Amino acid sequence: MTAINISREACVARDERDPLRALRERFDLPDGVIYLDGNSLGARPKAALQRAQDVVAREWGEDLIRSWNTASWFDLPKRLGNRLAPLIGAREGEVVVTDTTSLNLFKALAAALHLQAGGPNAARRTIVTERSNFPTDIYMAEGLAQWLQQGYRVRLVDSTEELPAAVDEDCAVLMLTHVNYRTGYQHDMAHLTRHAHANGALTVWDLAHSAGAVPVDLHAAEADFAVGCTYKYLNGGPGAPAFIWVPQHHQEHFAHPLTGWWSHARPFAMAHGFSPCDGIGRALCGTQPVVSLALVECGLDVFEQTTMAAIREKSLALTDLFIELVESRCASHPLGLVTPREHARRGSQASFNHPHGYAVMAALIERGVIGDYREPEIMRFGFTPLYTGYADVWDAVGILKDILDRSAYDVGAERSAVT
Numbered sequence: 053m054t055a056i057n058i059s060r061e062a063c064v065a066r067d068e069r070d071p072l073r074a075l076r077e078r079f080d081l082p083d084g085v086i087y088l089d090g091n092s093l094g095a096r097p098k099a100a101l102q103r104a105q106d107v108v109a110r111e112w113g114e115d116l117i118r119s120w121n122t123a124s125w126f127d128l129p130k131r132l133g134n135r136l137a138p139l140i141g142a143r144e145g146e147v148v149v150t151d152t153t154s155l156n157l158f159k160a161l162a163a164a165l166h167l168q169a170g171g172p173n174a175a176r177r178t179i180v181t182e183r184s185n186f187p188t189d190i191y192m193a194e195g196l197a198q199w200l201q202q203g204y205r206v207r208l209v210d211s212t213e214e215l216p217a218a219v220d221e222d223c224a225v226l227m228l229t230h231v232n233y234r235t236g237y238q239h240d241m242a243h244l245t246r247h248a249h250a251n252g253a254l255t256v257w258d259l260a261h262s263a264g265a266v267p268v269d270l271h272a273a274e275a276d277f278a279v280g281c282t283y284k285y286l287n288g289g290p291g292a293p294a295f296i297w298v299p300q301h302h303q304e305h306f307a308h309p310l311t312g313w314w315s316h317a318r319p320f321a322m323a324h325g326f327s328p329c330d331g332i333g334r335a336l337c338g339t340q341p342v343v344s345l346a347l348v349e350c351g352l353d354v355f356e357q358t359t360m361a362a363i364r365e366k367s368l369a370l371t372d373l374f375i376e377l378v379e380s381r382c383a384s385h386p387l388g389l390v391t392p393r394e395h396a397r398r399g400s401q402a403s404f405n406h407p408h409g410y411a412v413m414a415a416l417i418e419r420g421v422i423g424d425y426r427e428p429e430i431m432r433f434g435f436t437p438l439y440t441g442y443a444d445v446w447d448a449v450g451i452l453k454d455i456l457d458r459s460a461y462d463v464g465a466e467r468s469a470v471t
């Protein structure tokens with residue numbers, strides 16, 4: 053079936069057959085909105101409202117400080133980490149939900165450099181990553197390298213093809229984002245990790261656009277460390293704490309400079325001098341934003357109703373459909389697909405460039421199709437199988453076509469910082 057022959061009715065029929073369809077009811081989305089930005093801020097699980105009410109009114113309001121124990125506030129980072137673990141191929145006791153992705157990356161990178169400094173590759177000084185990586189990842193790596201001095205530096209590689217050769221005898225750590233935030237390109241994690249290890253480097257993977265979006269198996273890939281977001285595909289809420297994965301075999305030697313009391317062996321001994329706890333608790337630092345942290349559970353609850361395999365199957369079907377429809381129905385317009393067509397290399401988004409990408413995206417948002425824009429010229433559409441359907445894809449492309457056909461966008465529009 054070519055895209056030309058796909059009808060809206062066919063998309064509606066596909067929605068009716070969709071095994072994930074019922075999960076749409078677990079989310080609250082405003083009427084008249086087709087939300088294609090769950091890769092930036094996931095939609096709100098309906099349950100989050102009640103959970104927030106409960107945490108604020110009962111746990112905080114009534115139980116007060118007792119809630120650290122009675123409501124298990126202390127255990128939340130580990131408990132949520134254990135619930136998130138199966139989504140990324142991690143095991144019990146290897147993940148905590150805490151801090152921000154930027155901070156967790158700092159901890160993981162510091163620990164990886166520390167591990168290398170104590171071994172046969174102690175002379176290595178380079179952190180290798182891609183110039184196209186999300187800026188905060190590069191900023192954090194550069195900040196750490198400059199802080200350490202001793203010749204540490206970040207090497208930015210310009211293309212994926214150049215990555216293997218960049219893992220040379222000076223490379224201590226290969227730090228990559230698994231799915232690129234702008235293009236949606238998905239790396240072969242197992243292959244690159246194997247290559248890094250064969251050449252004496254450790255790997256740190258950022259799963260910001262992978263967790264809850266694509267199947268990830270950190271153990272099968274034999275990765276060393278990983279971090280990621282909960283407010284994107286995991287629907288944890290704006291600014292929800294991030295996660296960090298430290299596999300059991302690295303925990304004993306996991307050391308970083310953010311040695312706050314939550315990673316102390318006996319936090320309430322209020323002892324002089326730091327001695328780290330055992331296990332994944334070493335990745336913690338200080339007191340967490342409990343209200344926000346608690347809401348992460350509502351997003352994870354939804355994932356327990358399905359599997360990443362089912363999510364992936366629908367994600368590829370949605371992005372395939374979107375690409376086919378854009379390329380057939382908007383064929384006369386200067387749109388270029390930026391995201392890989394090859395399934396194995398594609399995340400859960402489809403990005404197109406257009407010379408007036410910013411203005412076209414602003415017009416789309418005005419019409420209720422919420423995607424976002426990333427420099428240069430890229431319109432980014434995220435597809436979240438838990439709450440996006442095939443008819444949504446059809447309707448979004450119809451609105452895009454209408455805007456382009458009528459040139460109904462304002463090229464002179466002021467650029468705002470948000471979306």
Ligand SMILES: *Cc1c(COP(=O)(O)O)cnc(C)c1O
Nearest residue numbers: 152153154186188229233258260
């Ligand atoms: C979204 C994203 C982040 C966000 O980091 P924060 O510290 O949570 O602001 C970091 N890295 C990547 C690759 C991202 O996509």
